Amino acid sequence: MIKPLAAILLLLSTSAFAAPTPAPAALAPLLASIQQRLAVADQVALSKWDSGKAVEDRPREHDVIVGATIMANNFKVPAELVEPFFSAQIEANKLVQYARLAEWHLQGKAPDSPRPDLAGEIRPKLDELQKALLKELADFAPYRQQALCPVWLAAANRQATQDPLRYLALTRATAPLCGAKA
Template identity: 65%
Template sequence: MRLRLCLALFSALLANTACAAAPIPAPAPAALNPLLSTIQERLALADKVALSKWDSGKPVEDRQREREVIAAAIAEAPYYKLSNEAVEQFFSAQIEANKLVQYAHLSDWHAQGKAPNDPRPDLDGLIRPQLDLLQKRLLQQLADFTPYRKDPHCPLWLAKANKAAAQVPLRELALVRATAELCGASR
C-alpha cells in the first residue's frame, strides 16, 4: 500500500513538473490584429464583387486582373522591405480567399434563384479602387508582422485569432485561406 502511495505521489510530481516545464505560448504580437482586420475588410468586399459578377455574368476567375494586382504589389515590395516571393504568396492567398467567398455566394444565389437586393457598387469605379487602397495598408501591415512569421507560436496565434474573428463559417474559412501561408515564410 505504501509503495502504491509513493508511486502515485511520484507520478503526480512528475506530471506537475512536466506541466510546469511546458512552455507557455507567447502572446500574439500587436502587429497581428491590424493585419487580420484589414484582411477581413478586403474579404468583406468579396460580397460586393460577387454581386457585380452575378449581375454581369462575368466569371469569378479573372486571371488578368489577378496578375495586375500581384504585379502592382510586387512593384511596391522593396519599399516595404519585403521579398517579391512573400508579397506574391500573400496576395495570391488574398485573391484565392476572395474568390472562395464569391464562389460560395454565387452558388447560394443560384440555388435560391436570385441574389440579394443589396446595392450594387460599380466594380471598376468603386470596388477595385477600394481594393487598391487596401493593398498599401496590407503591405505595411505584412511588413510589420514579418518579424513574427517564423515564430513557432505563429500558427497558434493565427488559429485563435481566426476563430475569434469570424462568426460565420464562410468568413472563417476565407480568413483561414487568406492567412494560410503567413507563418513560417521568409522575408
C-alpha cells in the first residue's frame, strides 16, 4: 500500500503536475492600461450619443495607428506589432461603444453623467494612454513567444472582470499579444 501512495506523491511532485509558471510582471501594467483605455469607451459612447456621430471613425482610427507606428521606434516596439495591437484596441473600444449605445437606445436615454469633451478631454487622455501602452508593449514583447502566454492572458482577463462585455472587450484587445513573432 505504501509503494503506490509513494508513486502517486512522486508523480504529483514532478514538474508535469506543478503549477504553471506565473505571468511575467510586465503583463500587469499592460493589462491595466488596456483596461483604462477600455474604460474611456463609455465616455466616447456618451459623446457619440449626444452628438449623433457614428462609432466608426476611420480617419481617426487611421491617425491613431499611424501615430503609434511613428512613436513605436522611440519605445523599441517592432513596427509590425503596432498595427495589429492598436487595431485590436480600437476594435475592443468600439465593441464597448456599440454595446453601450444599444443599451441606451433600449432604455430610451443615456445615463445622466458628466460629458467630457471628445476632442478636448477624451482624445488627449487616449493619446497619453497610447504612450503608456507602447512602453508596456515593449516591456512585454520578450514574453510573447512563451508557450504559456495564452494561458497568462486568459487567466488575467478572467480575473480582471466579471462583466461579460468588459471580458469580451478585454479578450479582443489582448488578442494580438501572444504568438506572433515581432
